[in-house]
Every structure is written in C-alpha cells, then in structure tokens.
Amino acid sequence: MEDGVTATQVVFWILAVVMLVSAIGVITAGNIVYAALFFIAALAGVAGIYLILTVEFIALVQLLIYGSAVVILILFALMLTRARERPQALFGRSRPLGIAAALGLMAALIGGIVATTWTTPESSSAIQPVGLQTIGDAIFTIWIVPFIIVGVLLSIALDGAIMLASPDEDDN
C-alpha cells in the first residue's frame, strides 16, 4: 500500500467520496426529490464499487434495478404528490428515539465489521472473477427452491398491492 497508489485505489476513493457525499445528501436534502436524486448517485457509486470488485454482472444489475427502475418508481410517486413543498415537520416528538435507533444500528454495524476476521487474498490475481454462467448455474440449479420462493413471494406482494390499490367494486 505504501509503495505507490494503484489506479484502483484512486477510483475507490473517488467513488467512496461520491457515495458518502450523496448518502449525506439523501438525508440532509430538504427537498425530497433531491433526496431521491442523491440516492441514485449513491447507488451508482455502489455499482462502481462492484465494478472494482470485478463482479460486472452485479454492477449492471444494480444500475438496471436500483439505478433506474426503483428510483424512477420513487420519483414517479413523489412527482405526482405534492413533494415539491418542503415537509412541515421533519422531526417530531420521536426525535430522540430516532437518534438512539440510528446510533444503535451504527454501533452494531461497526462492531460487526471490526469483529469479523476478514480473509485477505495473497494478491489481486488470487481473486477469480465469477462468470455469468456460474451465477446462472448456482441460481437455477442449487438455489432453485429459494429462487422460486422469492419469486412467489414477490408475485403475492404485487398482487396484494394491486388488490389494495384497486377500487373496491362491492362496497359502493
């Protein structure tokens, strides 16, 4: 590490700064649409980190699902409501409770990271990039049952959302 900074490290630190700044932006932006836009930047940064870790597939899926679809749906909902106006009360009576919860989560995460013994590979060449075919084989053969269960769960959630949102014809 001391002898020369590699290009990967430079990219990592740039991404880290971008992610941190936009993550802070998400929670401090008074405007909720700004928060959603910062969220996109943060998620794009995560995709960049995945790229550094040579898992291109996960990076692209991250961009495809979170970067466009999910955030667009969030923005979609925000734009159709009165999100442009600043929320009246960002902090309520539960403020100390929120601070406590956030600090507790932060402590748990940092504790977890510090307590874990990380196995470091000898050199960067020891990291084997995982091919798309390996991922596909794993999902569709070994882990097929969890995959199907997740699929069924998501379908049920979708159906439930439609049921809740659709106007009830029987009641009126």
Added chain:
Amino acid sequence: MVLSEFAGVSMPDWLDAILRIIFIVALMTIMAFALIYGERKILARFQARVGPTRTGPIGTLQSIADALKLITKEDVRPITADRWAFELAPYMAFVPVFLVFVPMPFTETWFIRDLNLGLLFVFAVLGLNIVGVVMAAWGSDNKYALLGGVRAAAQAISYEIPMLLIVVAVVMVAAGRLAVDGDASAAGSINSIVGDQTTTPYILLQPLGFFIFIIGMLAELHRPPFDMPIAESEVVGGYFVEYSGMRWGLFFLAEYTALFLLVVLASSLFLGGWNWPFGADVGLGLQIVLTLVKTTVMIVLVIGSRALFPRLRIDQLMSFSWKVLLPFAIVQVIANGIILSYGGADWVVGIVSFGLLVALGGLVYYIMRRKQGEGARTVQTTPATPRVITAPEVTPVEAGGD
C-alpha cells in the same frame, strides 16, 4: 481496438480511451445530422411533400442550419424552475445514451469494447436516461412537462420488461447455438451473437422476438405511435417544453442517438448485423456497408411508422405492454427453455416463435373486433326506426368503427 489498429500505432491506454470518446461523439453528431435530414425528407415524402430544399443541394445542409440556430438561440430558464434539476437534466439524459455505443459491433472488429455482458450493459445504461427525463420534467415546474415526464417514465418502465425478456429469449437461442462450438458463455456479447448469424439471422428463429423488440424500441424512443410523452397536441411537447437552445438540442441529440443505437442493436440481434448473408470472410469494407444498409432500412421503417400510424392513448399503451407483450414474452422464454433443454432443432424454435407471433396477432385482432362489436351493439340498442317503409335494412357493422 478500433483506432490503434486503424492507425497502425500503439498508444497508451489513456490516449486510446480519449480518442475513442472523441470518435464516438464525432460520429454521433454526424449521425444525428444525417438522421434529422433523413427524417424530414422521408416524412415529407410520406406526406406528399418534398421536405427541405433550400439549404445546400437538395436541402442537405438543413441540419447544419438547424444546429447553428440552436447554438445561437438564447438559453432560457423559467424563474420558477428548480435550478439544479433543470440545468443538469439534459446531461443526465444524454450521457447514458452515449455510453450505449460501447458494445455495438459495426464490423467484426470495429467496436469500442466487446463486453461479455454487452446486452445487459446496453439496457442497464440506457435505463438511466429516464432519470434525466424525469429531472427535466420535475425541474421545469410546468404541468405539461410533468405530465410528459410521468408518461415517459411509466412507458419506459413498462416496455423495458418485455424487451428485456425477449432479449433473454434471444440469448437463450444464441447460447444453445454457441454451445455447439463449446463457448455458450459468450452469448451475452453482442458481437458473438452477430458472429453466430452467418447462415441464419435470428429473425427466422425468433420472429416474435423481433416484433416485440421493435415495438418496445418505438416505445422507449417515444416514437409514434407511442409518442404520448412528447405529444404536441396533448402535453405541448412533453418534458422538454421549457427548454430552448442547445439544452433542448441535447435532448434531441440523445433521442436520435438512442434511435440509431437501438436500431443497430436490433439489426445485430435479429438481422445478422455485419455477418448475414455474406459471412465473416467478406472483409471490413462490405461488413460496414452491410450494417449500414440494415440500419438504414430499419430507420426508414421507424420514421415511416411516424407517418403511418395514429397515436395510441396512454391506457391502450400500458395495457398493450402489460396484458399482451409481457405474457407473450414470458411464454417465449419458457418455450425456448423447454425446446432447448430437450435439444430441439433450430427450426422447432423458429416455428414455435412464429406460432406465438401469429397467436399474438390473432389475439390483438380478436380484441379489436370484439371492441368494435361492442360499439355496434350500443348502436343497436338505440330506438329502431318504425318499419313503415320497407327499405333495405342497414346492418350496423360499420357503425362501430372508430
């Protein structure tokens, strides 16, 4: 690979990268000029006009005149617009589209980078384009812009899903065919998909796929008959209504670039790109001509659709995607899976896909007929004329047409 080989010199990576970027931007600007001119001329012919004639020989310099006008135009920002969203939106719409250029194969060796996950890359990056559209729509503080942006987002999300599924179906076929040569994992790379189409363009194997891809492409590009997000008569131009000058030009450039790139993608996936029908040995010169000929034919089709089809309604568009295209795309993926895992021949894949296409056509025709029938029934329920005069009875068949 393109430039350093072309120039016959080796150069450092960073210089190579910069040269590639310049190459892309220059090529896309020229391409946009050509497309604007082509669109105006072709559209004019469809409408029995001649199009631009005054600027340069047969109007060929019209696009340059347009560009000059755009550059010199005043850049106006509405006073109530959200500054950051408004000013950054054109770039957010424009940069992702240019990135899509990277894995596009124009000949066997001419591409920026042959990504192993090229197809996924195209859709992952192109999807970010909609963020710019939404930013413009929201930032403009204009209800028409907002409506257009919401429509664009809904449309983009709806049509992305059948399109992605159909690309999965194509990759399945490609993987099955490439596995014969022993490298099925290359099926995500666009260049190897084109490389497999020496004798059989995939439109023969996946006709339904081609159909769904073209429809999805028109919807993603906001081309008629799916141009509700930018419909002048409904939302006065849609999400870029408040933009002027070069910012508006950037949206336009992004749109034409996306048109060109998706057309190249369609011709690579389904029409054999640089490969079919002459094969890989034909040489660079003919390969690029082949790509451009296929691309041009498809661009003429896309532009023609603007003149030929009336605009749909937004609810028709959404139900067509979710109730027709998506189920058929899923059925196509499942059918391909079953056929390929039992080692079915190529012609089986092709016939099944063609059968599905016919079923889709039949279903849409049936729905349309039934809707017309409903219209006719409501006409029938109106009080009948008293039968005093024995005139030939008028059948109410034509009454329901709209």
